Amino acid sequence: MHIILIFLIFTSILSIFSIMINFGNQINYWVVCLPLVYGICGIIFYNIFILLKKSFVFKLFQLQALVRYLILPVLYSSGQSIGVGKDSNYLEVAIGIMCIELITIYTIFLFYAKKQQAVIEKHTLNIQYIKKSFIVPITLVVLFAIIYLGGALDKVNFVWELANYVDQYTNG
Numbered sequence: 001m002h003i004i005l006i007f008l009i010f011t012s013i014l015s016i017f018s019i020m021i022n023f024g025n026q027i028n029y030w031v032v033c034l035p036l037v038y039g040i041c042g043i044i045f046y047n048i049f050i051l052l053k054k055s056f057v058f059k060l061f062q063l064q065a066l067v068r069y070l071i072l073p074v075l076y077s078s079g080q081s082i083g084v085g086k087d088s089n090y091l092e093v094a095i096g097i098m099c100i101e102l103i104t105i106y107t108i109f110l111f112y113a114k115k116q117q118a119v120i121e122k123h124t125l126n127i128q129y130i131k132k133s134f135i136v137p138i139t140l141v142v143l144f145a146i147i148y149l150g151g152a153l154d155k156v157n158f159v160w161e162l163a164n165y166v167d168q169y170t171n172g
Helices: 003-025 029-044 046-051 056-077 091-122 135-149 152-156 158-171
Strands: none
Touching: 003 029, 003 046, 003 056, 029 046, 029 056, 029 091, 046 091, 056 091
16 A cells, blocks of 8 residues: 555544544534545555656645545544634535545546546646737736636635724724
8 A cells, every 4th residue: 555545544544533532521512524435545545656756736735635524523522622613514525525526636637637647657747838919918807807806705804804804894
């Protein structure tokens, strides 16, 4: 077995046991699905670890997934504040979406693994640079203006309405 896969399975089991030990803290029992699905995906999609062992993107994804699917559920189950309230009505939906997301990501990695392996082993890059053109920057500016004027950034990020956020925070 590949060393990363062994580490993934071991940490998944450790995370599951840690969450189950903390069930006495009245946590949501659906949290155990995250490390469980992460470990099962590692076993099912085992050949990805072999095909993408030299891929920086895959290693970066594994590091991010380790935090997101193993460490954060343990912190949540132990009562740490990670930005999710204990009385959230949408926690089950969020966990379900995260599980579907994880399966989708592994499926995409599986679909492109052979192409990625060929590119990594080839060691040559065929980069096609964008020729000097004003179309791309103008398109990006127009798209950003449409998004900004539509008010989507106000709903997503408090930086765009920092004054209102500070007033709400100090008054609340």
